[in-house]
Amino acid sequence: MSFDSFGDFLAMGGHGFYVWWAYLLTVVVVGLILVWPVWRRRRFLREQRGRLRRSQALGGQTGRSSDAPET
Amino acid sequence: MSHAVLDIVGLRCERDDRELFADFDLRLAAAEAMQLRGPNGAGKTTLLRCIAGMHPEYEGSIRLLGAPVSGERLLFVGHRPGISGLLSAADNLRWHLDLAGWRGAGTVVSAALDRVGLCGYDEVPCQQLSAGQQRRVALARLALPTAEVPLWLLDEPFTALDDAGLELISGLMAERLAGDGAILFTTHQPAPELPGLGTRWIGAAA
Amino acid sequence: MMASAADERSLWVLFRGQLRRDLKLAFGQPSELANPLAFFVVVITLFPLGVSPEPGVLAGMAPGVLWIAALLATLLGLEALFRRDRDDGTLEQMVLRAQPLYLPVVARMLAHWTVTGLPLTLLAPLLGGMLNLAPEARLPLMLGLALGTPVLVLLGGVGAALTVGLRAGGVLLALLVLPLFVPVLILGVSAAELASSGLPPSGPLLWLAAGASFAITTVPFAIAAALRIGVEVG
Amino acid sequence: MKYIPDGLRRLWHRMGSPRWFFETTGSWVPWLGGAAALLIAVGTVWGLAFAPPDYLQGDSFRIIYIHVPAAYLAQAGYILMAVCGVILLVWRMKLADMVMTAVAPIGAAFTFLALATGSIWGKPTWGTYWIWDARITSVLILLFLYLGIIGLRRAIERPEAAGRACAILAIVGVINIPIIKYSVDWWMTLHQPATFSITAAPAMPPIMWVPLLLNVLGFNLLFAVAVIQGTRTEVLVRERRTRWVNDLCLRETA
Numbered sequence: 001m002s003f004d005s006f007g008d009f010l011a012m013g014g015h016g017f018y019v020w021w022a023y024l025l026t027v028v029v030v031g032l033i034l035v036w037p038v039w040r041r042r043r044f045l046r047e048q049r050g051r052l053r054r055s056q057a058l059g060g061q062t063g064r065s066s067d068a069p070e071t
Numbered sequence: 072m073s074h075a076v077l078d079i080v081g082l083r084c085e086r087d088d089r090e091l092f093a094d095f096d097l098r099l100a101a102a103e104a105m106q107l108r109g110p111n112g113a114g115k116t117t118l119l120r121c122i123a124g125m126h127p128e129y130e131g132s133i134r135l136l137g138a139p140v141s142g143e144r145l146l147f148v149g150h151r152p153g154i155s156g157l158l159s160a161a162d163n164l165r166w167h168l169d170l171a172g173w174r175g176a177g178t179v180v181s182a183a184l185d186r187v188g189l190c191g192y193d194e195v196p197c198q199q200l201s202a203g204q205q206r207r208v209a210l211a212r213l214a215l216p217t218a219e220v221p222l223w224l225l226d227e228p229f230t231a232l233d234d235a236g237l238e239l240i241s242g243l244m245a246e247r248l249a250g251d252g253a254i255l256f257t258t259h260q261p262a263p264e265l266p267g268l269g270t271r272w273i274g275a276a277a
Numbered sequence: 278m279m280a281s282a283a284d285e286r287s288l289w290v291l292f293r294g295q296l297r298r299d300l301k302l303a304f305g306q307p308s309e310l311a312n313p314l315a316f317f318v319v320v321i322t323l324f325p326l327g328v329s330p331e332p333g334v335l336a337g338m339a340p341g342v343l344w345i346a347a348l349l350a351t352l353l354g355l356e357a358l359f360r361r362d363r364d365d366g367t368l369e370q371m372v373l374r375a376q377p378l379y380l381p382v383v384a385r386m387l388a389h390w391t392v393t394g395l396p397l398t399l400l401a402p403l404l405g406g407m408l409n410l411a412p413e414a415r416l417p418l419m420l421g422l423a424l425g426t427p428v429l430v431l432l433g434g435v436g437a438a439l440t441v442g443l444r445a446g447g448v449l450l451a452l453l454v455l456p457l458f459v460p461v462l463i464l465g466v467s468a469a470e471l472a473s474s475g476l477p478p479s480g481p482l483l484w485l486a487a488g489a490s491f492a493i494t495t496v497p498f499a500i501a502a503a504l505r506i507g508v509e510v511g
Numbered sequence: 512m513k514y515i516p517d518g519l520r521r522l523w524h525r526m527g528s529p530r531w532f533f534e535t536t537g538s539w540v541p542w543l544g545g546a547a548a549l550l551i552a553v554g555t556v557w558g559l560a561f562a563p564p565d566y567l568q569g570d571s572f573r574i575i576y577i578h579v580p581a582a583y584l585a586q587a588g589y590i591l592m593a594v595c596g597v598i599l600l601v602w603r604m605k606l607a608d609m610v611m612t613a614v615a616p617i618g619a620a621f622t623f624l625a626l627a628t629g630s631i632w633g634k635p636t637w638g639t640y641w642i643w644d645a646r647i648t649s650v651l652i653l654l655f656l657y658l659g660i661i662g663l664r665r666a667i668e669r670p671e672a673a674g675r676a677c678a679i680l681a682i683v684g685v686i687n688i689p690i691i692k693y694s695v696d697w698w699m700t701l702h703q704p705a706t707f708s709i710t711a712a713p714a715m716p717p718i719m720w721v722p723l724l725l726n727v728l729g730f731n732l733l734f735a736v737a738v739i740q741g742t743r744t745e746v747l748v749r750e751r752r753t754r755w756v757n758d759l760c761l762r763e764t765a
Contacts, residue, residue: 002560002562002563002564003560009559009560012569012570012571012573013564013569013570014569014570015569015570015571015635016570018571018574018631018632018634018635019559019570019571019573019574021631022574022577022578022627022628022631022632023555023559023574023577025624025627025628025631026577026581026624026628029620029621029623029624030624030733032620033616033617033620033737033741034733034736034737034740036616036741037613037737037740037741037744038740038744040744041740041743041744041747044744044747044748044751045747045760045763048747048751048756048757048760049760049761049763052757052761085752088752120509123373124373125369125372125373125508125509126509127509127671128669128671141376142372142373142374142376143374143376145373147369147370147373149366149369151364151365151366151369152365152366153365153366153367153369153370154366154367155302155361155362155365155367157302157305157306158298158302158305162298162301165294166294166295166297166298166367167370168294169290169291169293169294169295169297169298170291170294170295170370170371170374170375170381171374172287172288172290172291172376173287173290174286174287174290432683435679435680435683439663439676439679439680440663440666442667443666443667445666446666449659449662449663449666452655452658452659452662453659453662453663453680456652456655456656456659456687456691457656457683457684457687457691459652459691459694459695460687460690460691460694463694463695463697463698464694467698488690496683499679499683502600502675502679503676503679506672506675506676506679509669509672
């Protein structure tokens, strides 16, 4: 342990402001890049479900069957 | 020669999230012409661009004389004229010859302009010509020796042409057919009288 | 694949034909030729007015000012580089018909450089004099521009080709291209700066020459590939 | 591809299938995420609380434990995009394009993070938030390159064309990155007698570099998780017209 007390740890030898800012920013940015695709996927699934219901109501098909790997 | 000039098998093509073709087949032999017909937005232009290799998002096979399509073996006249308005008719055609690596005499340019009835307009900048005359310059490419390729793809070639112009172009098309070429074209005007002319409807089923 | 003599001749025809056409087009539009040059001169005129007319201050910043103005003038000419060809359909004919596409692309870029980079290079020592640039730095400045502007035009050509079919092309083009200009800017400015402080400028100039030859051989392939995408849209 | 054994080629084709990617990688995320969290937790706590302060910079050097992984991933992300670009252009593998799409914002985020943490670190070290230090300047230009890729992709409507355009740009960019970096380095040494660089600490003892290593590994896994998640979303959006995606949508309703 490099610090004597929790207060010392927070103070970071006078550089606490900078160190904690940097770490806080990292947490926020990393959080965003992890959450954003999941949030986008949820929204897409919701919208796609709506689209499918609408097209089923119209008696449409549920999409092409092709899922062959692209070459 | 066993290969058809143009052989399309199982073409599937989308544009803007809409399926234009599915399981589309088309075969065109030498000395055959085919008119593509169908309502606006049915995909006639897209089909021509697929064949010319300017719409690569398709599945299926498109072959020209049994080989993958290459631009030097076809001639494409699209909605855009392929003619620069700032240059003269002769400069434009000379550039088209150069593009194909033509090494013969440049007199063929005047001959081609004569063929489309633009005798004497060689050095006039194209933007000073009328719409119909500009169209004729664009179509004068069909009268250049570099147009002697197996396949012509003509998208609305008759737009803005008068009756005489229409006759001239049909004459050029007939000559190409006589030279064992194949022609695929679209038009909303009545099709000209051509030997071996077939019609193919697109988008009628949809 | 071995090219026969006849093939080589058609390749030469292809290259020459494109070059002739593009030069004719460029010189047929004298205003388009003059605009980037006028821009170059006007921007440089603004610096003595906006920063300081002091000869010493001007001499210190002259290489940087001249190079940045040249950079922006090049950028200005890029937007229209392929746009008109795309609109009138000559671009799609070129992409479709030319075998290989590399040659007309090189010719296109050479023609563009002749009407943008070359006049900038020739004009630079004069403007350098107006900015009190040390006389011994004028030749290195010119050499730097002569070697650097082809690279700028080529890298810019990639950006212009990538944005050719796009409505909001202009600003995006600047964003795509300017970061790639950084090494040329640094090398060009430092050649002039070294010379004006009495040091040999050969280091950065040789690097610029290396960069120019690398760019001329490789970048046209990227431009050609980007143009193939450009003609698909629409 | 002629000389590649048949089995390998089949594997390559299967891996190129977006559906295969979606169905296979779903179960990887918790494991990778867990490992990343563990490594980063250990590395960060160690670095923040147990590593001794730097003899010159004091405790502000502890920013290194996030700055270095972020700066490393910023560059690795761009290289990954260029590799995907080559795969897309040469083998026309759509999945490569989807990965490339997912990497761009993540790489840009790490580039931003590297810049921001570097700048925060600069304040106690140099007395100012911004200095035209060679490393910081190169990272800033890298951020511009990322923004260019993102901007180009958004500007082109057809995703297939956008993918190939971005591939070309990424390849041109990746060739330029080392040139930019060296020219900027050289420029800065020409103009200022080498100031001491913040991350070039002389021979760190293990108690200082082991947590850095843990964090670099952890951030790598974190990056992988983010890219996988982004790619999975991209797969669904791009393949929304296929039956398997629609079946998936309907299944999730039930």
